[in-house]
Amino acid sequence: MVSANEKVVKKKRFLSEEKKDRISAYLYISPFFIIFAVIGLYPALYSMYLAFQKWNGLSPMEFVGLNNFKIVLMDPLFWKSLYNTIIIGLMGTAPQLVVGIILAFLLNLSFLRFRNFFRVTIFMPYITSMVAVALIFSVLFSNHESSLANYVLGVFGFDPVNWGASEWGTKIAISVMVFWRWVGYNTIIYLAGLQSISNDLYEAATIDGANKFQQLLYITMPMLKPFIILTVFFSTVGALQLFAEPTVFLGASAFTRDEAMTVVMYLYRDAFKLQSFGTASATAIILLFIIIIFSALNTFLTSGVGRKKGEAK
Known part of the structure; x- marks a missing residue:
């Protein structure tokens, strides 16, 4: 025992x-x-x-098997929503990545005064309430001729635009809203990447005779590549899941008009407006594969940033 x-x-x-x-x-x-x-x-x-x-x-x-997927893929409104999503995503996302890098370089300058103030200011749109955003952009892009957007167009000799009703006017207004809200977020990420690069690398490059452009090309961009890939990935996913900005800008008519309907809005309409949860779920699965394809493609394209010519992959 x-x-x-x-x-x-x-x-x-x-x-x-x-x-x-x-x-x-x-x-x-x-x-x-x-x-x-x-x-x-x-x-x-x-x-x-x-x-x-x-x-x-x-x-x-x-x-019903694959019938829900068939219904979605044969619906012209789905393809219209996908087209809207890609166009608004390109117009609102691609510029913010480029401008974000430029702003990060400017905010990282050692001789810039009030740097902390500018850094906080550029990040404020990201944490601003969507209700406040809706109020701001409803005034900026009002259909009235005296709205700020139409006033700026008038200065350059263009006719006023009916932003809330025209095809491209709506897309441009929503794209500007997306740009304004997210450019600060990407700027802060790029700024963190720039500050993580050791000054010793730049000092050594200066001693070796490298100019500022060569330092940017062979030091800054390769070291910043992980941050660029991260922002491109998040921006791609966010652009394909666009929902809040067009819904807020168009208000009650958001789900009855197709000029700015995105894939997520199409999905939401099927589920909670038409009570068709099967086709809404099928749309979600299709969107998942679209996000995977676009994310993989953008990650592959941005992985070459900062790579020397002839360098092994």
Whole structure:
């Protein structure tokens, strides 16, 4: 028979300090995984299941196979929403990445006065309430001839634009809103990347005779590449999931007009306006693959930033 002392020794071996620390660590991080499983993983898996069902939220589900995907892909409004999403994404996202890098360089200049003030100011639009954003841009892009946007156009000799009703007027207004709201976010990320580059590299390059352009080309851009890839990835995903800006700008008519309807708005309309959760889930799956394709493509293109000619990949 096993003695009491041997049982105590076995219990101590089973609950060693290393295992206790490991259990404690898992308990500390478990809330994140529990919350993620409840509000992230489960809805995603359930949405995949709904993509193959016909369901209005009340009646029993009916398995329809790939019919929901067929309905979505044959709907001209879906392709219109995808076109709108890509166009607004390009107009609002691509400029903010370029301007963000330029602003980051300016805010990183050692002789610039009130740098902290400018850094806080450039980041303010990102944390501004969407209600405030809606009020600001409804005034800036008002259909009235005296609105600020139309006044600027008039200075350059252009006719006033009906921003809230015209095809391209709506797209431009929403793109400017996206640019204004997110350019500061990308600027701060680029600024953090610039400040992470050691001054010793620039001093060594100066001693070796490299000019400012060569330092930018062979030191700054290669060191900044991880931050560029990060912002391009986040901007691509954000642009393809555009929802808040067009909804806020167009107001109550957002889901009844197609000139600025995005894919996420199309998905939302199907689910909560038409109670067609099957086609909405199918749209979500299609959007997922579109995001993967565009993100992979943009990451591949930006991975060459700062790479020397002839350098091995």
